Amino acid sequence: MRTELVVVGAGPAGLAAALAADARGVHVTVLDAADGPGGQYFRQPAAELNARRPRALHHQWRTWERLRDGLAASGVRLLTGHHVWTVTAGSGTFTVHALLGPEEDQPATVHADAVLLATGGHEHVLPFPGWTLPGVVTAGGAQAMLKHGLVVPGRTAVVAGTGPLLLPVATGLAAAGTRVSALVESADPRRVARHARALAGKLPEGAGHAARLLRHRVRPLARHTVVRAHGEDRLTGVTVAALDAEGRVRRGTGRYLPCDTLAVGHGMLPQTDLAEGLGCRRDGPTVTVDDEQRTSVPGVWAAGETTGVGGASLALAEGHIAGRSAAARLRGAVPDPAGWAPAARTRESLRTGAAALDDAFAPPAHWTEQVADDTVVCRCEEVTAGAVRAAADDLGAGDVRTVKLLTRAGMGWCQGRMCATAVAGLAGCRPDAPRRPFARPVPLGVLARTPLDQPPQDHSPTGHSSTGHSSTGHSLTDRSSSGQEQPSSDRPSSEQPLSGRSSSDLPASDRSASDLPTPEQRTPGLSTPDLSTSDLPTPEQRTPGRPTSRRPTSGPPPTG
Amino acid sequence: MNPLRLVRARPKPAFTVTVDGRTVEALPGRTVAAALWAAGVTSWRTTRGSGRPRGVFCGIGVCFDCLVTVNDRPNQRACLVPVRPGDVIRTQEGTGHED
Structure with missing residues (x-):
């Protein structure tokens, strides 16, 4: 299967991106592991x-309706049940490898001119005694x-x-x-209040949740933490204790709360496996991106x-911008950022808010003190905290990789x-x-049958790569905004931009720029009701169905 | 209130599956993990090392704690695999393979 733009992930970012690109006439295919869109x-x-009132479990339902209806009215092809395990680059095209079926053993591939990664994140949970007992689940897992x-x-x-996810999970x-007998949040409310300005947009939502907590008689315990989960073969209760100003458990404050479920989470981590495989530059745990x-x-x-x-609102703004940028670049045009200025402003303010949330909702500074030596830390390989400490203290391991080699911590299914x-x-x-070479386990039989094109090439952040889409008559290697030029060898003599639908099912080798329609010849894009949430450009500000630019080429001319 | 009533669900008719030989009802559309939770089961694996019980943890297919044997195939992630009529679900001990 061939497409112009492949989007991995059908959550808020992926759907906003897909709709923005589709509205500009790009042939978009979205892949997601789940059985439906939404992330x-x-x-x-x-x-x-057959839920007739699903909104009872959701916030921002209107936004979801816009995404859902927009998707239905669009030309976007959604492939559900596709577990993507790697994306490879080569021969002027990207290949997305997925596994299908309930057992995830049937391979499928999608070829595309461009890739948009909207793979979301997953929760992270810090260990404490008893956290492996059945009945202890992640907050996000309980919600899912x-x-x-x-x-x-x-x-x-x-x-x-800790974190903003706990409130909606508790109220849900x-x-x-x-x-729900208690909501145990380790953050100090005063620390959250310090960021009141940056979090202004979040406050009404938080107030709504707080009112619901009251209504459901959920006891909020701020500056508290769970120090132990109790039970033999399943959870029967937890001990919670107060934290002092330094984030240490205060002696003598422990109290027992009977429960059969503990929903626990300490924030989110970005899911970056596919970006890693492609060689995308990262900054700590996140993938680095430019203004587009x-x-x-x-x-x-x-x-x-x-x-x-x-959060979801930021993901929508980023997805919208990414989709518009990709649409323009696929046509060989330089996008005009003025076109997405409202989304860019939203992005700016929500990124500031996200940084404030990060600071306000940090896990207790001295959480390791509560982790007994016999507490399992690596759930897959059953490696205890004592073994990890011994690797560091007695054997001198100074990094996670060495600890892993010495203890097997991190070597199991979840990697x-x-x-x-x-x-x-x-x-x-x-x-x-x-x-991690692959984003999920792959059957050896599938791996053996998969021609992985070429190994991911060395895409240095500033240098050039040889993955120009020369065979498709047009290159996405142009980074004119940073003043970069492309190697002339990547640039075909024809400057005609690629346009896709009519040729999208042809293998790359059969395609040539000369027999592709120009943007003017192309069928106008579908009149997708583009996303128009309050934080995104209004429909009037956009021009659905038309490419943002009809300039046939972009970037500096080839040199040499 | 329960979740089905909260969203005014009108599920398609339930079917039966077996869990360690016991017959339980399951609603179509649910995952194996959701069907097990609905049947009051919260653990369906014992670990390879110390034989400790495990069930759902991350709920979204990342952690692999909820591995289970379905129709003689071990190592299925219960939180992802849809439950089907007649499924034979068994607690997975260790690797799930006889070794």
Whole structure:
């Protein structure tokens, strides 16, 4: 299968990007592992459950309706149940490799001229004694099971950890009939208040949740933390304790709360596996992007939590910008940022807000003190905190990789996604940038049959790569905004921009620029009702159905 | 209130599956993990090392804690695999392979 722009992830960022690009006439294919669009934030009940009032479990329902209806009216092709495990670059095209089927053993590939990574994030949980007991789930996991399966894990829950996700999880579980006895937040409310200005947009939402907490009689316990989960073969209760100003547990403040469910989370981590495989530059755990949401690899965009955790509204703005940029660049045009100025302003202010949230909702500074030596840290390989400490203290391991080699921590099924932060904290070293060849386990039979084109090439952040799309008569390697020029060898003599629909099913080798229609010849894009949430440009400010620019070429002329 | 009532769900008719030999009802559309939770089951794996029980943790397919044996195939992520009529779901011990 061939497409112009492939979007990985059908959450807020991916859908906003897909709709923005589709509205400008780009042939877009979206892949997602789930059985429907929405991502984690707008995860919908399974269709067979026939929920007639799904909005009871959601916030920003109007936004979801716009995305959903926009998708239905668009030309975007959505491929659900596609578990993408790697994206390769080569021969002037990108190849997305996915696994299908309930057992994820049937391979499928999609070829595209450009890739947009909107792979979201996942929660991270710091260990504490008893955290592996059945009944202890991530806050996001409890919410995902509720939103999709309409099911809760027990009758009495404690919601704990830190971060803005805890409030909606607590109110969601309570609305669904679970008795939520306490919301245990380690952050200091005064610290949150200090950021009141940056978080102004979030305050009404937070106030709404707070009112619901009151209504459901959820006891808020700020500056508290769970120090132990109790139970033999399943959770029976937790001990919570107060934290002092330094983030240490205050002696003598422990109290026992009976519960059969603990929903716990300490924030989100970006999901960057596919970007890693493509060689995109990263800054710590996030993928680096420019003002157009372009990664360091020509032809690869990223938006949403992948580029920094900031919530659904930020993901929508970033996705919108990424989709418009990709649409213009695919036509060989330089996009005009003025066209997405409202989304850029939203992005700016929400990124500031995200940084404030990060600061306000940090896990307790001395969390490692509560982790006993016999506490399992790596859940897959059952490696204890004692073993991690011994690797660092007795054997001199100074980085996560060495700890892993000595203890197997991070070597199991999840490849350290659950424990890497904790292992780094316990060993007293910085978290490594993860290096995972594939984003999910791949059957050996599939791997053996997969021609992985070429190994990912060395895309240095500033240098040139040889992945210009010369065979498609047009190159995405142009980075004119940074004054870069492309190698002339990548530039075909024809300057005709690529346009896709009529040729999109042809293999790359059969395509030549000369027999492709120019933008003017191309069928006008579908009149997609583009996304128009309050934080995105209004429909009047856009020109749906028309490319943003009809300039046939872009960037500096070839040199040499 | 329960989640089905909260969203006024009218699920398609339930079917049966077996969980460690016990027959339980499951609603179509749910994952194996959701069906097990609805049946009051919260653990369906024992670890390879110390044989400790595990169930759902991340709920979105990242952590692999919820591995389970479905129709004799071990290592299925219960939080992702849809439940099907007649599924034979078994607690997975260790690797799930006889070794």
